[in-house]
Amino acid sequence: MTVQTMIPESSAQQRQLFDEALQFAARQVRRLIERYPDFYPMYTHRGRWKHDLPAWTRWCDGFLPGMMWIFCRRAEPGSAEANYWRQQAVRYTRPLERRKHDREVHDLGFIFMSTYRRWHELEPDPALESVIVEAGRTMALRYREKGRYLCSFVAENSLFIDIMMNVGIVFYAAERTGDRRLREIATNHCLTTRRYLVRGDGSTAHEGLFDTETGEFLRQSTHQGWRGDSCWSRGLAWALYGFGTVYDYTRDPRFLATAQACADFYLTHTPADGIPPWDYDAPADSRSLVDTSAAAIAASGLLRLAELAPDPVKALCYAAAARRILETLATRYLARDDEDWEGILKGGVYHLHKGLGVNESVMWGEHFFVEALDRALRT
Numbered sequence: 001m002t003v004q005t006m007i008p009e010s011s012a013q014q015r016q017l018f019d020e021a022l023q024f025a026a027r028q029v030r031r032l033i034e035r036y037p038d039f040y041p042m043y044t045h046r047g048r049w050k051h052d053l054p055a056w057t058r059w060c061d062g063f064l065p066g067m068m069w070i071f072c073r074r075a076e077p078g079s080a081e082a083n084y085w086r087q088q089a090v091r092y093t094r095p096l097e098r099r100k101h102d103r104e105v106h107d108l109g110f111i112f113m114s115t116y117r118r119w120h121e122l123e124p125d126p127a128l129e130s131v132i133v134e135a136g137r138t139m140a141l142r143y144r145e146k147g148r149y150l151c152s153f154v155a156e157n158s159l160f161i162d163i164m165m166n167v168g169i170v171f172y173a174a175e176r177t178g179d180r181r182l183r184e185i186a187t188n189h190c191l192t193t194r195r196y197l198v199r200g201d202g203s204t205a206h207e208g209l210f211d212t213e214t215g216e217f218l219r220q221s222t223h224q225g226w227r228g229d230s231c232w233s234r235g236l237a238w239a240l241y242g243f244g245t246v247y248d249y250t251r252d253p254r255f256l257a258t259a260q261a262c263a264d265f266y267l268t269h270t271p272a273d274g275i276p277p278w279d280y281d282a283p284a285d286s287r288s289l290v291d292t293s294a295a296a297i298a299a300s301g302l303l304r305l306a307e308l309a310p311d312p313v314k315a316l317c318y319a320a321a322a323r324r325i326l327e328t329l330a331t332r333y334l335a336r337d338d339e340d341w342e343g344i345l346k347g348g349v350y351h352l353h354k355g356l357g358v359n360e361s362v363m364w365g366e367h368f369f370v371e372a373l374d375r376a377l378r379t
């Protein structure tokens with residue numbers, strides 16, 4: 001049986017479960033602020049956020065304040081709780097502004113769309129919008145005309161599936177400024193990713209390598225997945241969510257079809273509880289290792305896709321699958337019974353080959369879990 005065939009439980013029971021999970025998440029974030037003020041963690045080590053293990057790349061700083069903005073919006077306007085979350089969210093968001101010129105990472109969408117965009121949505125202000133637009137312009141500087149893609153942080157010849165979650169900030173900047181070149185860059189990037197990293201069965205490759213002289217696509221590869229020809233589950237979740245987002249910006253049916261192909265692969269290849277292995281093609285010795293962060297991202301992306309899908313049957317199916325994933329995360333993976341564990345969600349995997357954040361809490365997993373719970377409670 002696959003997740004697609006599961007029937008969701010009653011909505012009242014789910015709402016209570018999701019609401020309690022969100023309350024636990026807010027408590028853990030408060031605890032993190034109090035224990036490690038002004039610290040932007042990435043992944044836990046033995047359940048602790050502070051350790052000396054490397055970051056590999058600094059891409060996660062928006063996720064903690066991103067959750068604070070969600071808690072702020074959910075709180076009763078004017079309440080002590082709303083004031084607390086607003087104050088913390090601003091405190092953790094402001095220091096990120098200088099990253100709008102950061103050309104070392106391909107993650108400016110993660111950093112700014114989870115923070116400045118949520119802030120601007122709550123309190124519209126041209127100054128906040130201009131920070132996002134500048135970050136979008138910086139992101140577009142990664143564009144390689146030969147090959148037509150935004151290159152990854154590792155090298156000019158490298159395209160990552162993860163960038164589908166970040167290209168939205170280029171569309172955002174194009175929309176706000178009317179800059180047609182920005183829109184062309186973003187569209188080309190998505191078409192290139194669709195062509196070379198999304199396979200015919202809806203599975204995805206983590207990385208594509210190009211000849212920088214000619215722009216010729218050479219081969220699929222990976223850093224965090226099992227192999228170049230395997231399907232790393234988080235990459236699939238980034239694609240599912242990212243192509244849905246760019247469909248929302250463009251209304252280009254090719255991007256909807258790609259998002260749905262990735263969603264269908266997720267639904268038909270993931271076990272009935274909705275939680276995927278860290279890589280769908282993982283060998284037997286690591287097959288039982290799941291990645292709850294991929295599940296959280298997929299849940300949020302599926303709920304978004306349910307809003308976008310013109311076919312009501314597909315929309316129902318995506319929403320039911322997302323709720324099923326969230327039920328499993330909230331009942332089996334919350335760190336609620338482990339007083340010493342500092343994260344919200346156990347069972348995330350950052351980088352198995354480097355031994356970083358394996359079976360731990362990971363900040364993007366926390367963020368997309370909170371986002372998905374909030375989405376599920378709002379629909």
Ligand code: GLY
Binds near residue numbers: 059162224234350
């Ligand atoms: N580098 C982004 C990720 O770990 O998914």
